Amino acid sequence: MNWLNLEHLLLDESPDRLLCQDPDLTLGQLRRQALCAAAGLQARGIRHLAIHLEDAGELAIALLAAWRAGVSVLLPADLQAETRERWNPQVDLWLSEQPGDTRLGQLYDAEPLPAARLDLDQCSLSLCTSGSSGEPKRIDKRLRQLDNEVRGLEQLWGAELGNACMIGSVAAQHIYGLLFRVLWPLCAGRQWVRRQLPFPEDLQRASLDYPAFAWVASPALLKRMGDNLDWPALSKVRRVFSSGGALPADAALSLQQRLGQWPCEIFGSSETGGIAWRQGETLWQAFAGVQLTQDAEGALQVCSPYLAPGHAEQTADAARFEADGRFELLGRLDRIVKLEEKRISLPSLEQALVNHAWISEARLGVVRENRAYLGALVVLSESGLHALRNLGRRALTETLRKHLSNHCEALALPRRWRLLRQLPLSDQGKLPQALVETLLAAPRGKAPEVLEHKVQDDGLQIELQVPPDLACFTGHFPRTPVLPGVTQVDWALELGQRLLELPPRFAGMEVLKFQQLVRPGDRLTLTLRFDAARSKLHFAYHNQHQAPCSSGRIVLQDSATETAHA
Structure with a gap:
């Protein structure tokens, strides 16, 4: 691959290199748009910019524009009101796709700034943690730290990836997605898919458009990849990356059996950057240049080229080291409670x-x-x-x-x-x-998990999963939990009222039948059809084997009818 250093991305080299599609974005187009947006930021006197863009191509443009304009960048975790309130005092402008915020295209209203080399020690980026282990916080980085990390990733995996398109299920607003979906492929000359693809079926559709591809995924997605996918076609994947949490061993094994390779798990954080990786093993291997020690309680201390020079980051991750330097994670020490x-x-x-x-x-x-x-x-x-x-x-x-x-x-x-x-x-x-x-x-739930629903000519078809721990299983029956018939009727009525225009009042039941038991974890198809002329809701449940479970008609009436009869 033709590597481009981060600091040289705005200089005139390889202008026709295709970065991403739908719509196409070349390196030359990215440079022109980034330099125009940089001029727009300077013309508005912006010094501190918050960026939240789902399109990874637009995010790359916005980042390069801000750095060329000498603007510090904040990547908020989301655009919730609480998040905005927290960071508003530190931000001059919010750049996003939400109504009321400035859109990237609005910055293209000035003559572009001249191309220039980026200063790795002056350009800055601030990431925001999600607050999963405490209050959300801001983590400031210099571009040099990010540059060191993408170089390390390319040295470790670049030869295996070759020209693979990077396809991600994770947002590029966070360190993992930012590095793997934007900055690394941008420097390496690999294409990337613009949008985050959070569902396995979406990931498959995107993958099959490319002769070579790699996945930038989360454990949450990899656990959900089931038998319904075209695994022989997906076996062309060059590498499967997973980060953001622990990948269960059975999910890793399933991927190995289906794809012929173990996923590459990345251990790190917004504060530290990447710390270590593993592939099909229980022990972790530190990235090149990362030095690990432990405090008195056994928690990891990290010195790394991905941190500010001379800074050591203290983690709450307990570990046990082998003689060869590899280590086992023992859990977080900040999750110790007193009872x-x-x-x-x-x-x-x-x-x-x-x-x-x-x-x-x-x-x-x-x-x-x-x-x-x-x-x-x-x-x-x-x-x-x-x-x-x-x-x-x-x-x-x-x-x-x-x-x-x-x-x-x-x-x-x-x-x-x-x-x-x-x-x-x-x-x-x-x-x-x-x-x-x-x-x-919270109390145990009473509702089904709705997986999807689609409109048919005369009603609805709804795919449901029966949660394993419904409150209605208590006493029905203690040793063999069965979904009560009255709950099935309730679900049909509630979902019908939510998704169809129905009279509000229950008035009776007709031809009610129960044919198969419904058990915890069952997948059901619920078909609903409303006969408006007779004011009756027809419902029928079938299990995953298409066997009928129950059916009936629910008689409904509206308030006006009830008043007239009275």
Whole structure:
């Protein structure tokens, strides 16, 4: 590949190099637009710019424009009102696609600045953490730190990637997406896909447009890649990158079996940049130039070319080192809680849970009621779901408590359990501890998980997943949980009222049939059809094998009809 240094990206070299498509953007076009936008920023007297752009091509233009204009850049994690309020005092202009903000095209109203070399030690970028382990904070970097990192990535993986197009499921607003989806391919001359693709089917469609490609993905997406994809065609992927959180071992193994390669997992943070990587192993290997030591409690301390010169970053990640310098992560020390003056490591208990065959993932948190105690969010494995369906919830949780009793004192055993189909991770693979505790404090749910719905000629077809931990399973039945018929009717009525124009009042049932049991974890297809002339909602459930589960007609009436009859 024809490498271009970051500081030379605005100089006249390889103008016809294609960077991304839909629409096409060449290096020459990027330079012209960046230099015009730089002039627009200077004409407006902007010194501090917040950028939030979903299009990675536009983000590249905006970043180069700001650096050429001598403007400091802030990349906020989102555009929520709270985020804006936090950073407004430090920002002159918000550049985004949201109404009311300045759009990139509005900056192209001035004669372009002349091309120039960027100063790696003066150009600055500030990243914002999501606040998953505390208050969101701002992390300031110089362009030299980012330049060092993209050079290191190219040295490690560039030869294997070749001309692969970089396709990402993660946002480019964060350090991982920014490096892997924008700055690295920009310097290396690789194409990239402009938009974040958060669903496996979208990732597949984009991949099949290129003869060679690589994925910049999150654990959240890689866990969801199922049998419905064209795996033989996708096996052309040059490399699968994963970062933002731990990739479960079973998801990594599944990818290896389907693609013939282990994913490359990246360990790092916004503060540190990349720290280490691994591929199909439990131990991590530090990136070249990264020096790791430990404090008195065993937490990693990082010295790196990706940090400011002379600065060491203290992490809360405990580790155990092998003689060859590779290391095992032991969990975060900032997730140690106190119950009755006893220190309890949540990561160690989570790992103990995951070691049980019934559990794929687990997160623990404190439930703060009259007396504080631990609760557990767990994602069941296939064998765990089988145990739930055939033994019942109480037997499952008691078995898990007994398993944990070998690893902790009785007071650390979770007393509240929430069984999930998947953890509610962000696109960056984060699950804030505050959200864990909010979910544990909330009552068990009553609603189905709606996967998708589509309009048919005479109604709707809705794909549903039955959550494993519905409140209505309690007592129905203790050892063999079954979805009650009344709940199926409620779901049909509620979804019909949400998605169709229906009279508001329930007036009766007709020809109600129940033919197959519905169990935790089942996937259902619900068909709804409203007969307006008779004011009747027809519903029918089928399971994943297309067998009929239940059907019937719900008689409805509106308030006016009820008043007239009265």
